[in-house]
Each structure stands twice: as C-alpha cells, then as structure tokens.
Amino acid sequence: MADFRQATLEDAPALLDLSLRAYAPIRELGIHFAAATADLALVEKNVRENMCFLMEEEGKIISTISARMPWGPSPGPYGVPHLWWFASDPDTGRSGIGREMITWAEDAMIRDTLKSPAVSLGTADRHPWLIDMYKRRGYEIQGSNNLGKGHLTVYMKKILIPDMPGQGGH
Template identity: 60%
Template sequence: MTRRYRMADESDAKELLALTERAYEQIRRLGIHFAAAHADLDLVLNNIRKNACYVMEEDGRVIATISIRMPWGQQPGPYGVPHIWWFAVDPASGKKGVGSELLEWLEQTILRDSLKVPFVSLGTADKHPWLIDMYERKGYVRSGEQDFGKGHITVYMKKQLRTDL
C-alpha cells in the first residue's frame, strides 16, 4: 500500500466528482447544502483550476481530496489566510485515518512549512452532527458564524499553525 500526495489536475476531474458524490452522500441525506455535496463536473473543474486542490492516492487510486481557497481568489475565507474546503474521503477508505492523515499533511507540509501561514480557517455547518467536534479534537477553535441563507449557520473555525510569525 503506497500513498502519495499531489496537486490535482484536470485529468482527475471525473474521478474527483465520483469520489465527492460518494463521500458527500451523508451530507445530502442530512439536508446540508455544502457546494461540494451537489457538485457537477464544471464545479470540480473550477475547483481544480482556481483553488489549490490536492489528492491522496493509494496504489494509484485517488482515495481523498482536500482544497484550499486563497485570500486573493474568487471565494476567500473570512480571515485573509488560506481557507480549507472541499474535504472528501472515499467511504471505502473511511475509519482508517485517511482523512486525518491528509488534513495533517496539508496543515504541516503545505500550509505551515511551504506557505508559512500563521493559521488556517475552515467552515462547517452548525447542523452537522459530528464535524464541529471532530475539528475541535484536531485543534480547531470556533471563530465566528455566518448565515448564508442555506438552511444552516456556517461555523468558522481556525487552527494555529505557527507561533513564530
């Protein structure tokens, strides 16, 4: 079992769409309106083209993806730092630490060590039954809320990555 991380490219779009559809099925059943939960091929391609979209491969197959929106991009996060979004793990790989491994790699290798960001943000739905608790266990703290009229409140969370800046 060989895992590797890399930046996604347009040739990954169909595979990422299929992964996202599987991974976000529970979100759709919960009635939470995350953009990724209702993605189509155009939205996947837009994400790859305009954000930093990473994949985790295992034996040549994409098993997880995570993206960051940049402060200068189309949809910046609320704090002027990279903002995590579109985080999906293939349910067939779930409960094995794949998501935690990918998130930790992104936080440390890309955000902390390469981009030198002091902290990162993300947003999740207040109505999700376990995501807020999961992110808090991973060191994220609540930092704000916003109602975008999607039927839930977006809870913003931040995680300190560097204290030397």
C-alpha cells in the first residue's frame, strides 16, 4: 500500500537519487529538464519553494511530483498550480505508480485541498510520448514557448472543477 505526503528537506537526498535515475532517458534524448540534471541544492530549493509531493512504499520513495503555485517564485503561465518535477522509480518493477502519483496530486491536493479549478504543466515538444500521455489524462494544449532550452515547452492545462465560477474555461 502506497502512502502519499508532502516532502521535507530530509527527503531531499532520496528525491535527488530518484530524479537522476528516473530522468536518465530524458538526458539521453538531450531534453533539458531541470530535474534531469538536478543537484541537492536544486532539490532542496524545490522542496522549500513549491509543494513537493511524494509516494512511499515500505518507507522508500517511489514517485514524486511538485506543484508550483501562482503566488510562488516560479508560477506557471495560467494562474493555477503548475505541475513539474514528475518522476517515478524505474527500478520498482511495478507499473502504474506514476499514474497513481499524478492522480493523487491532481485530485487530493490540487482539486480537493487547494480547490483549484484547473492545473497546468509544461513538457518538451521533442519528447516522444509525454504530450500524448497528458492528452489521455485530459490535458489540452494551450500554447508553447521557447525558453532557450533547445526545445519548445508545450503548455497544457486540465480542468479539474468544470463548473467553478471564474475558472475562465480552457
């Protein structure tokens, strides 16, 4: 049974290890995500400045995702929580942990706790399957931007509370 919680600074070394192992294929693709080449200081900064969530099984961190807040130092583009730094342990031998992690973050934290009508994320246009995966999860492409990382960042948004007043549609 998996447990979910918010990360603390004490989790940073394990989160760094997880991130570097999970993002190895991203480095091989030449895509420049911050998490792919993170160091301990960057992980600690993420834990301090954002809502960094993790999933544990038998005391071991097996997945993580972070949400940058609209009022924080690195807001997303749409005034809603912005998911990033999503990683799952490639060595667990168990499929579906990433799906469990993102579903918990979207539903339990972003929708039910923060009462946010929507959530956004960004991914690389050059990644071979992430855009399609997020589309299957209900995200819609909103635009893109060249952030100088060697790829276009494709911004996507998912409506979590369809009838909330003031959500501004898609």
